Amino acid sequence: MSLEKYQKKRNFQISPEPSGKSLDMKSSEGPLQYVIQKHRATQLHYDFRLELNGVLLSWAIPKGPSLDPSIKRLAMQVEDHPLEYGGFEGVIPEGEYGGGTVMVWDKGEWTPESDDVESALRKGDLKFTLHGKKLQGSWVLVRTRGFGSKADKSWLLIKHRDKFAAEKDIEEEEPRSVLSRRLLADIARDEGGNVEKASTGDPKEGSRRLTRSADRESTRKKRVKR
Numbered sequence: 001m002s003l004e005k006y007q008k009k010r011n012f013q014i015s016p017e018p019s020g021k022s023l024d025m026k027s028s029e030g031p032l033q034y035v036i037q038k039h040r041a042t043q044l045h046y047d048f049r050l051e052l053n054g055v056l057l058s059w060a061i062p063k064g065p066s067l068d069p070s071i072k073r074l075a076m077q078v079e080d081h082p083l084e085y086g087g088f089e090g091v092i093p094e095g096e097y098g099g100g101t102v103m104v105w106d107k108g109e110w111t112p113e114s115d116d117v118e119s120a121l122r123k124g125d126l127k128f129t130l131h132g133k134k135l136q137g138s139w140v141l142v143r144t145r146g147f148g149s150k151a152d153k154s155w156l157l158i159k160h161r162d163k164f165a166a167e168k169d170i171e172e173e174e175p176r177s178v179l180s181r182r183l184l185a186d187i188a189r190d191e192g193g194n195v196e197k198a199s200t201g202d203p204k205e206g207s208r209r210l211t212r213s214a215d216r217e218s219t220r221k222k223r224v225k226r
């Protein structure tokens, strides 16, 4: 695995994204990093990343993950990303590769459910457990038949049936950054991005009001507990 493709696509003089060229690579010992970045680029999508062998394996999921085991979400495999990318939240300048606003939507660790991850990836059937702030429990990525040059890049992300399976729309109900609690529009505003474009990736006003009252509710409950 190499970051050559990642580095070729980007100009680090212009983009604030990590170059992946730093020598102090995190050791591969200990828990494996998992992150999902919500990315309002040309199209809104969710970048699903799993640490393996010193890089982040990456898939772009147009609709984001679903907690409902009956719903399969298309996941297009993209170039490996550097480990430091997992902490990146900000704005990629317009005109650059992936230009737009990036949010750390979920973060945590992952555990493969098979001993031989490389062979599971080759077979196109990777089962794993997520220990994130929003996503938990057992999931699978299965390779599917794609078209043309994307033939071997198309996968489906599916939730397994367990106690973390649910029918709620997690993208609508939990739209904020797990790092900063910001919405995409907040990040764009803070970091000099296109606020109007970013806001089209946030839930519409009606559901945002619901989210805000849910936030207030959980704050109130915490206060009551103390």
Ligand code: MN
Residues within 6 Å of the ligand: 039, 041, 045, 047, 060, 098
């Ligand atoms: Mn992306």
